[in-house]
Amino acid sequence: MAATRPVALVTGASSGIGKETARAFVAAGFDVVGTGRKTSGLTPPAGVTYLDLDVGSDDSATALVAEVIERFGRIDVLVNNAGIGAAGAVEENSVAQAQSVLNINVFGVMRMTKAVLPHMRARGGGRVINISSVLGVAPQPFMALYVASKHALEGYSESLDHEVREHGIRILLVQPAYTKTSFDTNAAQPDTPLPLYAERRRIFDEVIAEAMSAGDDPAVVARTIVTAATDKKPKLRYTAGPLAARVTKARRLVPVGVFDKQIRKNNRLPG
Numbered sequence: 001m002a003a004t005r006p007v008a009l010v011t012g013a014s015s016g017i018g019k020e021t022a023r024a025f026v027a028a029g030f031d032v033v034g035t036g037r038k039t040s041g042l043t044p045p046a047g048v049t050y051l052d053l054d055v056g057s058d059d060s061a062t063a064l065v066a067e068v069i070e071r072f073g074r075i076d077v078l079v080n081n082a083g084i085g086a087a088g089a090v091e092e093n094s095v096a097q098a099q100s101v102l103n104i105n106v107f108g109v110m111r112m113t114k115a116v117l118p119h120m121r122a123r124g125g126g127r128v129i130n131i132s133s134v135l136g137v138a139p140q141p142f143m144a145l146y147v148a149s150k151h152a153l154e155g156y157s158e159s160l161d162h163e164v165r166e167h168g169i170r171i172l173l174v175q176p177a178y179t180k181t182s183f184d185t186n187a188a189q190p191d192t193p194l195p196l197y198a199e200r201r202r203i204f205d206e207v208i209a210e211a212m213s214a215g216d217d218p219a220v221v222a223r224t225i226v227t228a229a230t231d232k233k234p235k236l237r238y239t240a241g242p243l244a245a246r247v248t249k250a251r252r253l254v255p256v257g258v259f260d261k262q263i264r265k266n267n268r269l270p271g
Helices: 016-027 058-072 095-105 107-123 144-167 195-213 218-230 242-253 256-266
Strands: 007-010 031-036 048-052 077-080 126-131 169-176 237-240
Touching: 007 016, 007 058, 016 031, 016 048, 016 077, 016 218, 031 058, 048 058, 058 107, 077 107, 077 218, 095 107, 095 144, 107 126, 107 144, 107 169, 126 144, 126 218, 144 169, 169 218, 169 242, 218 237, 237 242, 242 256
Parallel strands: 007 031, 007 077, 031 048, 077 126, 126 169, 169 237
Antiparallel strands: none
């Protein structure tokens, strides 16, 4: 039986931004399905149904969407939030590690989006909200794999939005800055570390830890996601929090050389 309320499906909802987003959708009047790799034993927020999902698996993505449709009869909003961080110099990340990160952060989004689009098209509407980052528009040394995944997500989302808009579907991007989550501690570490980068990596770890501790509360990002889901006239991109707004504006307006120097200064790099 179809739910009478709109249904939001939020991937990576067992903690951090995803969990706060699930709560925010409940408060906004949605039925909410949140996913995690292993949700048994977890207590979902009130009003949220937890289901298992591995975004790295075609079969898991297809089965999850089918189960949500069977239980609720509809999916009005998909929030592609599940993702993984990655640290280390590019020389320290194997191609296999790069493939693993992109399989979750990029192909995982593609799997879930392809699974929901036929249903949304048949219903004549829906929104897919992809969680990008300020690092989808700006560089970050020693996070190149993650940055590459978010830049890819930006181009994918904007292109797809043009394809499906005539069917009543919008593909939207939310760009958080640093957020107070366990993201940095859970990031994939380089699988082929090199001594020549050890000191730079140590400094990078300090920079990121400081940025995360001063970052936005996940609820700030969650509110922005719900805004994107419910705006009568949605925008392609939504920045979440004041730092994200400053960085994206600077990327557009600040001269390239000045922006480049600021990146190096922020990361305590020479020159």
